[in-house]
Amino acid sequence: MADTRDTLLPLIHKLQRLGRLSPDDIAAIQALPCTVQQLHGGDMIVRQGDVIAQCTLLITGLAARTRLTRDGARQMSGLYICGDLVDLPYGLLGFAHDNVEVFGTAEVARIPLDALTTLAFERPSIGRLLWIDSLIDASIAREWTLNLGRRDARTRLLHLLCEYAIRREQAGLSPRELTLPLSQEQLADALGLTAVHVNRILQSLRAEPALERDGRTIRIKDWRRLASKADFNDAYMTVGSA
Amino acid sequence: MADTRDTLLPLIHKLQRLGRLSPDDIAAIQALPCTVQQLHGGDMIVRQGDVIAQCTLLITGLAARTRLTRDGARQMSGLYICGDLVDLPYGLLGFAHDNVEVFGTAEVARIPLDALTTLAFERPSIGRLLWIDSLIDASIAREWTLNLGRRDARTRLLHLLCEYAIRREQAGLSPRELTLPLSQEQLADALGLTAVHVNRILQSLRAEPALERDGRTIRIKDWRRLASKADFNDAYMTVGSA
DNA sequence: CGAGCCGTTGATAGTCATCAAAATGAGTGG
DNA sequence: CCACTCATTTTGATGACTATCAACGGCTCG
Numbered sequence: 001m002a003d004t005r006d007t008l009l010p011l012i013h014k015l016q017r018l019g020r021l022s023p024d025d026i027a028a029i030q031a032l033p034c035t036v037q038q039l040h041g042g043d044m045i046v047r048q049g050d051v052i053a054q055c056t057l058l059i060t061g062l063a064a065r066t067r068l069t070r071d072g073a074r075q076m077s078g079l080y081i082c083g084d085l086v087d088l089p090y091g092l093l094g095f096a097h098d099n100v101e102v103f104g105t106a107e108v109a110r111i112p113l114d115a116l117t118t119l120a121f122e123r124p125s126i127g128r129l130l131w132i133d134s135l136i137d138a139s140i141a142r143e144w145t146l147n148l149g150r151r152d153a154r155t156r157l158l159h160l161l162c163e164y165a166i167r168r169e170q171a172g173l174s175p176r177e178l179t180l181p182l183s184q185e186q187l188a189d190a191l192g193l194t195a196v197h198v199n200r201i202l203q204s205l206r207a208e209p210a211l212e213r214d215g216r217t218i219r220i221k222d223w224r225r226l227a228s229k230a231d232f233n234d235a236y237m238t239v240g241s242a
Numbered sequence: 243m244a245d246t247r248d249t250l251l252p253l254i255h256k257l258q259r260l261g262r263l264s265p266d267d268i269a270a271i272q273a274l275p276c277t278v279q280q281l282h283g284g285d286m287i288v289r290q291g292d293v294i295a296q297c298t299l300l301i302t303g304l305a306a307r308t309r310l311t312r313d314g315a316r317q318m319s320g321l322y323i324c325g326d327l328v329d330l331p332y333g334l335l336g337f338a339h340d341n342v343e344v345f346g347t348a349e350v351a352r353i354p355l356d357a358l359t360t361l362a363f364e365r366p367s368i369g370r371l372l373w374i375d376s377l378i379d380a381s382i383a384r385e386w387t388l389n390l391g392r393r394d395a396r397t398r399l400l401h402l403l404c405e406y407a408i409r410r411e412q413a414g415l416s417p418r419e420l421t422l423p424l425s426q427e428q429l430a431d432a433l434g435l436t437a438v439h440v441n442r443i444l445q446s447l448r449a450e451p452a453l454e455r456d457g458r459t460i461r462i463k464d465w466r467r468l469a470s471k472a473d474f475n476d477a478y479m480t481v482g483s484a
Numbered sequence: 485c486g487a488g489c490c491g492t493t494g495a496t497a498g499t500c501a502t503c504a505a506a507a508t509g510a511g512t513g514g
Numbered sequence: 515c516c517a518c519t520c521a522t523t524t525t526g527a528t529g530a531c532t533a534t535c536a537a538c539g540g541c542t543c544g
Contacts (some may be wrong), residue, residue: 025411049477066444072393077384092370094482097381108315121370124363128334131373133481135331138380139339140292142309142319149434150315150391153532183490192391198530199492215491231312235291396499425522439500441524 005030007109010083010171011057015129017170018136018239025126028119034109041181044189045100045108046087054110055091058084063107063179065098065188077141079164082171089134091117104181136237143236148192151231154201156191158230161211165220166234177218247272249351252325252413253299253434257371259412260378260481267368270361276351283423287342287350288329296352297333300326303348306421307340308431318432319383321406324413333359333374346423378479385478390434393473396443403453407462408476421459428461 012029021029036059039045043057045063063080077098080086090096102238120127123173140163147156161180169175180187184202185195193201205213210226212219220226227233254271255264278301281287287298287305305322319340322328332338333355359411362369382405389398403422411417422429426444427437435443447455452468454461462468469475 065384067388067478069392075388077387089380092374093377093381097478098384121366122364124424127369127373128363129367131369131376132334134373134377134380135335137334138331138383141380141383142307144387145319145383145390145434146311146317148310148387149317150311153391184492185490192311192387194533195491196493196534200532201377203492236309236339240345426524427522436501437523438502438525442500445524 004034006035007036007059008032008057008111010059011085013172014083014133014170017125017227018132019128020125021129021154022125024055025123028123029126032111032115032119034111037108037110039102039106039108041103041105045102046090046096046098048096048099050090050096051094052087052090052096053090053113055113055116055123056086056100057109057111058082058086059107059109062103062107063100064103064190065100074189075192077144078137079167079190080174081167085130085133088116088130103186105175132239136239152198153191153193154204155229156193157187157198157201159232160190161218161220162227162230162232162234163237166237172216176223177217178220181216244399246276249276249278250274250299250353251420252301253327255414256375256412257368260371262367263371264367265435267365270365271275271368274353274357274361276353279352280348281344281348281350283345283347285344288332288338288340289343290338292332292338293336294329294332295355297330297355297358298328298342299351299353300324300328301349301351304345305342305348306432307342307347309340316431317434319386320379321409321432323409327372327375330358330372345428348387374481378481381478395433395435395439396446397471397473398435399429399440399443399447400468401474402432403460403462404469404472404474404476405479407465408479416467418461418462420462423458446456
C-alpha cells in the first residue's frame, strides 16, 4: 500500500479548491489514519440507516447516493468521484439517510469518523471547508430537483453529462473524454426515467454534433453547444463571489 | 418591537431539537444582533447570485427555495417555516445559489452574517448544530428528487403534505390542521407539475378519507393512512441513531 | 454451453402537459 | 353598492412524452 500521506491527497486538492488550507492544516489531514480498499460494482459503501464509524473517501471510480420508494423504484441524488468524502454527513446526522453504491470498480480510503470530526472541530479552517463541501453537495441535489421537475428527458441527460464533465475537471480528470460506468438502467435511475427511454434518447444523440458516443464512453466535441442544449451553467456547483 | 432576546427563540428551539446547547450557547445566540421585518407574498428574501451580508431567520410564514430553467420554468427544492435560517449556506458559499421567495405574509429576523459565522466557528457546539441543520436540509432536497423522479403526482402531493405537517410539528405549530399559503400554480412548482394537473389531483382528494380540504387549509384526519398513501417515512428529516 | 446482464426494438397505453375558456372571488375605485 | 380588474380555480378537448410489456441478439463468464 502507498504511504498514507499520499492517499488523502485528493481530499486536500478538493478542499483547496474550496478555500485556503494552511501548511499545518494540510499536515493534519495527511496525518489522518486511513486504510485503502478496493470495491466493485454493486458494493454498497453505506446502507440507509447504518450508523457509521468510518468515513469513505473516493479515490478512483464512481459512486452514487440512492434512495428507494416503498415499491422498490430507485432514484439517485448525486454522483461522486475522486476526492469526494461521501459519508461524513451521516456521521454528523447519526445514521445514513441514503445508500451509497459503487459502480464499476473503485478505490476508497476509510478514515475513522472520530479522527475526522475531531479535525473538523479543532481546526475551524478545515471544518469550514468540509461544511462548504456539504453545501455544494446540497446545491447539486437541488439542481437535480430542477432537472427532474422541469426539464425533459433529453435535456436532463445532457445536463447530467455536463455536470459530470465539470466534476471530473475539478477533480483533475479528463473532462472531454469520459466514460460513465453506468448501465442504461442505472442512468435511468439517475434521471428519473426508464431504461428503455434512456436507450432511445442515447440513440437520438447520434445526431447530436456536440458529442460522440461509443458504448459508455463519450467524447465532448463542442462544450459550448452541449452546455447550451443542456441548459447548463456551473454556478450552482461553485464557491466564490458569483 | 419585542426584545431582541426573544426574537431568536425559534432558532434556539430548532437547534435544541438537533442536539444540546449549553446555557452559554443559548445566551450567545440570544445576544446576537438582529432586526425584525415584515414580508409579503412575492417578496424575495434572496436572489440567485446575491452576495449576502445578513442572514434571515423565518419567524412566521412560509418561504421556499426556487430555481428557474433558462426558459422560465420554476422548481422549488424546499419549504421553510418558523425557525429556519434560510440563507446561512449562501453566506458560506459566497453567493446565493437559489432564490428564496416568501408566500403569504411572513415575519423574519435579519442577523448580520459576520456575527453568525463568528458564533458558529468560535462555539463549535453551535457550529455543529448549524452544520447538521444544513445537512437535514440537504437530505430533504434528496427526498424531493426521489419524489420528483419516482413517485406519481398524487403520491408526490401527499408526500409533500406529510413533510409539511412534520415540519410544523417540529416547529411547534399545529400539525393536523394546516394551511398551505400556496396557489395551485405554486404547488405545481413544488411538485414539478402543472397547475391544471394539481387542480385535478386536489379534486380527486375529495374522495380521500385521510384528509379534508377547504380551499388552502387541510385537516389531516388519519395520519397513518395518509403517510402510507404518501409513501412517507420521516427518517430522512431526523437526527439520531436511526 | 447455458446463465445472465445488457442493449435494442416494436407495439401499446397512460400520465401528465398544453391550449383555451369559463367560473369564482377578492379588492378597487367610481 | 356596483362595475371592473386581476389572480385564481375549474373544466373540457387534445396531444406529447414517457412508461409498460414483451421479445430478441450480443456478450461475458463460470
